[in-house]
Structure formats: structure tokens, C-alpha cells
Amino acid sequence: MGKPYHRRNRNMKHHKMQAATAEDEPSYPGEDVVDEEESGWNKFPFPLAMWDFQHCDPKKCSGRKLMRLGIVRQLKVSTRFNGIVLSPDASRYVSPEDATLIEKFGIAVIDCSWAKLHEVPFTRMRFSNSRLLPYLLATNPINYGRPCKLSCVEAFAATMYIAGFKDFAERVLMPFKWGKNFIVLNKELLEQYAKCKTEKEVVKVQENYILQCEQERRERKSIDPMDIDLDKEFCNPNRPELGMPSASSSSDEEINDVAEKLEGVLGENCKNDLPGAEASVNES
Numbered sequence: 001m002g003k004p005y006h007r008r009n010r011n012m013k014h015h016k017m018q019a020a021t022a023e024d025e026p027s028y029p030g031e032d033v034v035d036e037e038e039s040g041w042n043k044f045p046f047p048l049a050m051w052d053f054q055h056c057d058p059k060k061c062s063g064r065k066l067m068r069l070g071i072v073r074q075l076k077v078s079t080r081f082n083g084i085v086l087s088p089d090a091s092r093y094v095s096p097e098d099a100t101l102i103e104k105f106g107i108a109v110i111d112c113s114w115a116k117l118h119e120v121p122f123t124r125m126r127f128s129n130s131r132l133l134p135y136l137l138a139t140n141p142i143n144y145g146r147p148c149k150l151s152c153v154e155a156f157a158a159t160m161y162i163a164g165f166k167d168f169a170e171r172v173l174m175p176f177k178w179g180k181n182f183i184v185l186n187k188e189l190l191e192q193y194a195k196c197k198t199e200k201e202v203v204k205v206q207e208n209y210i211l212q213c214e215q216e217r218r219e220r221k222s223i224d225p226m227d228i229d230l231d232k233e234f235c236n237p238n239r240p241e242l243g244m245p246s247a248s249s250s251s252d253e254e255i256n257d258v259a260e261k262l263e264g265v266l267g268e269n270c271k272n273d274l275p276g277a278e279a280s281v282n283e284s
Contacts, residue, residue, distance in 0.1 A: 063152030
């Protein structure tokens with residue numbers, strides 16, 4: 001009787017160790033807890049895949065998080081992918097024209113570091129529809145606010161949004177608390193890209209936006225912080241001006257106008273008491 005009891009006890013310890021390992025599994029900073037039993041939340045009408053070259057921190061990799069949730073499948077180097085591949089080695093841009101390819105074959109990303117591109121075996125990878133993403137700002141905690149420094153999940157979402165799959169773009173960002181901010185921050189640009197019909201139009205929108213940003217930057221730099229308008233700097237917005245001309249800038253005509261207004265209230269004698277009024281009357 002002792003041996004079966006010992007075997008059961010050992011199995012219980014094993015299950016406890018597995019549970020502890022699952023609880024201690026590192027998670028991406030700021031990720032949401034998503035109910036995996038929610039009907040179909042992690043199901044997409046087209047495949048999502050990734051080549052992982054392990055250049056980034058596994059604790060912070062959004063692509064690996066998506067793989068753990070069953071949203072993305074990992075590809076071997078020699079595996080062929082016929083859909084849209086987001087690659088730093090591409091020469092064409094994602095556009096709404098890619099919607100048919102995405103719907104039929106899906107989207108894949110190459111998870112690698114810009115500093116280690118020489119280590120990526122592009123010649124061994126089998127795909128023919130490589131794409132770049134147009135100008136967008138990252139919202140992930142590592143590169144927040146930096147242009148074109150998107151994480152894997154942001155790259156998936158941007159491609160879906162531009163190609164017209166907006167609902168799925170929002171869905172793939174669900175496991176991350178910061179995910180919805182990606183669409184909020186880039187809403188204007190994403191909408192402009194999505195309204196384009198061709199890749200050339202997407203590139204044109206990108207160029208116009210970059211030129212606009214450069215112009216605004218130059219205008220900000222041209223402003224002299226020491227150029228202060230003293231009249232505005234020292235005025236009191238809580239007190240209305242009385243309408244009386246200052247002694248340094250008043251003219252004879254302004255003094256006469258004020259004198260005429262006061263004449264009916266204070267009498268003719270007050271008019272002659274105003275400075276400069278006598279000279280103005282004599283000249284007329």
C-alpha cells in the first residue's frame with residue numbers, strides 16, 4: 001500500500017510544479033489578461049505567421065506572446081509562405097491592393113533586429129510578396145513614439161488596417177493594454193493609407209505627411225524664445241483697457257477725440273485742461 005501512495009504523492013508534486021511554472025511565465029510589459037474561452041476572439045480568417053530569429057528579449061517579444069495564445073504560428077527558415085511578408089529587406093509598401101493576397105494566404109513577419117540584419121538568412125527564406133510598412137509611430141513600451149519602430153503585433157495590426165481588415169486589427173491588439181493606443185495615435189495616417197487604391201498613393205500620403213512634419217519642425221525652430229512682445233507680456237487680461245491714449249504715443253487728434261467726449265459730461269473748462277488740447281484748438 002505504501003508504494004501506490006508514494007507514486008500518487010510524487011504525481012501531485014509534479015502537477016504543482018507545472019502550475020507554478022505556468023504562473024511564473026514572464027509576460028510582456030503591460031499585457032492584458034484575455035479570456036481564452038471567449039468564443040473565437042483569437043481566430044482569424046487568414047493565417048498569421050512569424051519567423052523568429054531570437055534577436056529580442058523573449059520576455060518582451062509581442063510575437064512570442066501571440067504564439068503562446070495560438071494566434072500566430074512559427075515558421076521554419078525553409079518554410080514557404082505565399083502571403084504578405086513584412087520584411088526589412090523589402091522594396092514595396094503595404095497597400096489596400098494586398099487585401100486579396102492577405103485574405104487568401106495571410107500575413108507573416110520577420111522578427112529580427114535592425115542591428116543584426118546580416119545574421120538573417122534571407123536567401124534561404126522562401127517568399128515572394130515582401131512588403132514594408134509606411135510611416136507610423138510605435139506605441140509599444142520599448143519604442144513609444146518612435147517612427148517605424150513597430151513591434152510584431154503593431155506590424156500585424158497596421159497591415160490589417162491598411163488592407164481593410166480594421167476589426168481584426170483591433171482584435172490582434174487585444175492581449176496588450178497599450179495595444180489600442182496604436183490605432184488611436186496613428187488613426188489619421190491609418191485612415192489615409194486605407195483610403196488609397198494603389199501603392200503609389202500610399203507612398204504619396206507618406207511623403208506629404210513627412211514634409212508637413214518637417215515644415216512644422218522648421219517653424220518651431222525659427223521662433224526666437226527671447227523675442228517677447230512687452231505690450232502683451234505685461235498686459236492684465238482681467239482688466240479692460242480704458243481707451244485713454246498713452247502719453248508716449250498719443251496724437252493731437254486722439255486727445256481732441258477724448259476731449260470732445262468729456263466735454264458734454266464735465267463742461268468746456270475741462271477740455272482746455274487736457275495736455276496738448278490748447279495747441280490743437282489754436283491750430284484749427
